[in-house]
Amino acid sequence: MTAAGMPAGPSLSIGAVLAKLKPDFPDVSISKIRFLETEGLVEPERTPAGYRQFSTGDVERLRYVLAAQRDHYLPLRVIKDQLDAIDRGLEPGTPAPRLPRSLASTDGPSPADFVPSTVVRMTRIELLADSSLSTEQLRELEGFGLIGPGAGGWYDADSALIARTAAELLQAGLEPRHLRPFRTAAERETGLVTQLVSAQARQKDPDAKERAGAAAANLAAVLLRLHSLLVKAGLRRELGG
Numbered sequence: 001m002t003a004a005g006m007p008a009g010p011s012l013s014i015g016a017v018l019a020k021l022k023p024d025f026p027d028v029s030i031s032k033i034r035f036l037e038t039e040g041l042v043e044p045e046r047t048p049a050g051y052r053q054f055s056t057g058d059v060e061r062l063r064y065v066l067a068a069q070r071d072h073y074l075p076l077r078v079i080k081d082q083l084d085a086i087d088r089g090l091e092p093g094t095p096a097p098r099l100p101r102s103l104a105s106t107d108g109p110s111p112a113d114f115v116p117s118t119v120v121r122m123t124r125i126e127l128l129a130d131s132s133l134s135t136e137q138l139r140e141l142e143g144f145g146l147i148g149p150g151a152g153g154w155y156d157a158d159s160a161l162i163a164r165t166a167a168e169l170l171q172a173g174l175e176p177r178h179l180r181p182f183r184t185a186a187e188r189e190t191g192l193v194t195q196l197v198s199a200q201a202r203q204k205d206p207d208a209k210e211r212a213g214a215a216a217a218n219l220a221a222v223l224l225r226l227h228s229l230l231v232k233a234g235l236r237r238e239l240g241g
Contacts (some may be wrong), residue, residue: 011045011053020059033062041065041078043085075140089120089157096129097122097162111217119155121154131163133170141166146183193219 012020012179014030021028036042036054042061044052061083068074068082082092100118122130129139141147146166147159155163166179193216201212 008068010053010061014044014052014054017059017062021062024063025070028066036062036065036076039080040079041076049183054148072091088122088154089118090126092123098130099157109216111221118157120157120160121162122156124149124155127155127160127163130160131167133163133167137167137170137176138163141179144176144180144183146176157197166186189220193223196232 004233013180014033017033018028018030021033033042037044042054042058042065044054044058047053063081064083064086065076069076074082082097085092086096088097089100091100099120123150124138127133128135131138133141137149141163147155147162149155149159166176169179170176196219197212197216201209205211
């Protein structure tokens with residue numbers, strides 16, 4: 001098993017892994033590597049004869065563990081939790097894993113914002129910690145269809161960003177029921193964009209779906225830009241300035 005984002009690379013024997021790690025971690029030994037495997041921190045493949053075969057990702061995983069022990073004096077239990085967070089596309093942290101900084105909200109929508117999000121799997125507890133929502137607020141948002149877990153009960157990056165955004169609005173004084181019209185409007189706009197690109201998506205050209213997806217992203221960005229401009233103009237009319 002290799003952490004998300006860590007390349008697999010060629011297979012290495014345990015001796016070759018030791019040689020790669022020794023320059024940075026002089027105290028590491030073959031028995032230490034075997035111990036970390038026993039503790040579940042790295043899971044190399046095995047040949048039919050039973051010899052360990054480590055990937056480049058396995059080596060980087062071992063570097064992470066050894067550096068965390070040496071530089072931060074972290075216990076293996078904490079390091080294992082951090083690796084689990086990395087495997088699920090999160091940034092390890094205390095008290096709970098957080099979304100990657102690359103997923104932070106931007107100033108305005110662009111077509112790039114509609115590219116499928118980085119693969120993230122968050123538990124309910126992690127989502128609550130990341131968004132600062134209360135358990136009751138999350139339950140109500142789920143009841144109104146704004147957020148929901150996917151397969152296996154995990155929450156993805158989009159759900160996490162929705163939770164963060166909803167938390168800001170709730171903190172400003174809104175209630176979860178006030179956000180239901182946003183879901184209705186989003187569904188209506190999604191239907192409109194889908195209708196506009198559906199003919200292109202049905203073409204037999206093998207690249208048709210990819211082109212339709214790009215066209216949908218552009219249209220969605222334009223729709224949201226129009227929405228932002230209309231809200232901005234409305235606020236100017238109401239409040240002046």
